[in-house]
Amino acid sequence: AQRVTQPEKLLSVFKGAPVELKCNYSYSGSPELFWYVQYSRQRLQLLLRHISRESIKGFTADLNKGETSFHLKKPFAQEEDSAMYYCALTKGGSEKLVFGKGTKLTVNP
Amino acid sequence: EAGVAQSPRYKIIEKRQSVAFWCNPISGHATLYWYQQILGQGPKLLIQFQNNGVVDDSQLPKDRFSAERLKGVDSTLKIQPAKLEDSAVYLCASSFNRVNGYTFGSGTRLTVV
Numbered sequence: 439a440q441r442v443t444q445p446e447k448l449l450s451v452f453k454g455a456p457v458e459l460k461c462n463y464s465y466s467g468s469p470e471l472f473w474y475v476q477y478s479r480q481r482l483q484l485l486l487r488h489i490s491r492e493s494i495k496g497f498t499a500d501l502n503k504g505e506t507s508f509h510l511k512k513p514f515a516q517e518e519d520s521a522m523y524y525c526a527l528t529k530g531g532s533e534k535l536v537f538g539k540g541t542k543l544t545v546n547p
Numbered sequence: 548e549a550g551v552a553q554s555p556r557y558k559i560i561e562k563r564q565s566v567a568f569w570c571n572p573i574s575g576h577a578t579l580y581w582y583q584q585i586l587g588q589g590p591k592l593l594i595q596f597q598n599n600g601v602v603d604d605s606q607l608p609k610d611r612f613s614a615e616r617l618k619g620v621d622s623t624l625k626i627q628p629a630k631l632e633d634s635a636v637y638l639c640a641s642s643f644n645r646v647n648g649y650t651f652g653s654g655t656r657l658t659v660v
Binding site (some may be wrong): 442443447474475481482484487524533534536537540 | 638639649651654
């Protein structure tokens with residue numbers, strides 16, 4: 439069965455510092471990986487997906503199949519990046535999203 | 548476009564009572580999902596509909612949970628009878644296709660006392 443692991447429950451950085459939110463997955467096939475974000479008092483929303491290779495709000499994530507990882511990175515964190523971040527995957531051909539437990543990012547001034 | 552609408556936003560009930568949640572997906576989205584998010588955990592899929600048919604309900608506790616999407620648009624999720632461990636946020640989401648991802652509603656926060 440597929441599983442998503444986010445090893446850090448909490449992550450705190452200072453404004454302007456680099457940030458990396460870790461995500462590892464277990465799935466034997468070819469998954470599609472996503473990052474979702476939930477800002478305070480807002481609904482869960484898609485941040486980025488690996489297939490589009492895009493950068494959203496300065497965040498990027500690279501799928502590393504060898505290490506089964508999909509870490510989220512940003513070179514210079516901003517206070518407005520403070521939020522809950524969830525890594526998720528779907529297995530090829532399915533729409534069912536499997537989520538990790540999430541990492542709460544706090545960016546301090 | 549209008550987002551995914553859910554109601555109520557909050558609900559407090561006693562154990563063994565019943566409760567129902569409602570979801571109105573984005574117009575044109577054929578796929579609708581109900582997720583359960585317990586405090587400190589990521590969302591867990593309860594049931595997935597494609598139009599008015601069930602695609603996946605493997606993690607739905609069918610002895611107490613039920614869901615329907617009769618006309619392929621709105622959906623209701625019911626719990627009867629509720630247990631303390633059902634306290635969670637119940638999220639509804641809809642999607643047009645896999646590529647574009649899901650759109651989530653604001654959720655219903657259920658507290659069972």
